[in-house]
Amino acid sequence: MAVALGVGVTEISALGELRQDGPLTPSELSRRLGLTSPSVTSLLDRLESAGLVVRQRHPADRRSVLVRLTGGADAALAAFFELFSDDVAAAVESSDPDHVAELATMLGSIAEAMSARANDRDSIARELAERVARYRSGSRPPDGPD
Structure with a gap:
């Protein structure tokens, strides 16, 4: 975009x-x-x-x-989002319905977990402080997915 x-x-x-x-x-x-x-x-x-x-x-x-x-x-952004939506719809329509259902369940779980975390500022601040301290002390962050 x-x-x-x-x-x-x-x-x-x-x-x-x-x-x-x-x-x-x-x-x-x-x-x-x-x-x-x-x-x-x-x-x-x-x-x-x-x-x-x-x-x-x-x-x-x-x-x-x-x-x-x-x-x-505004028109350009609307057109881009329409293209992206078309791409997602095409991918979903060409996928196995069981896979789509599994993906929907997984995305729903991820969204719930992220929403819960986002609404708990104290927990975020505490966990971030702990992780930053750990990384500063020499512990390396985990590598991303392979």
Whole structure:
């Protein structure tokens, strides 16, 4: 998607946030993307130059702006997601129904586990601190799947 639109992965992340919940202020994009304010300004300059976003005065706060997708960007993102959905549908339709059911069960279990973890900030903070300390002491993280 990034290559087709001629932008980077961070720009695609910003476009996704805007498509999902936009329009957004630059400070909200900064928070969501984990970028500094100057980085978001540069990112928005690039997206605006590419014709993918516009900045407009915030109707309720004259000191702020809202960032919106252009019609062209919204149409391009909709087309990309439609292509991706078509690819997934084609793969599911050509697969053994038992395999699809097994995959659906597994993905459901993964989603439940990730949701439970995401909603337990104390546990995440504790476990991350323990793992970081272990890795800093010389223990290597496990390698990814082979």
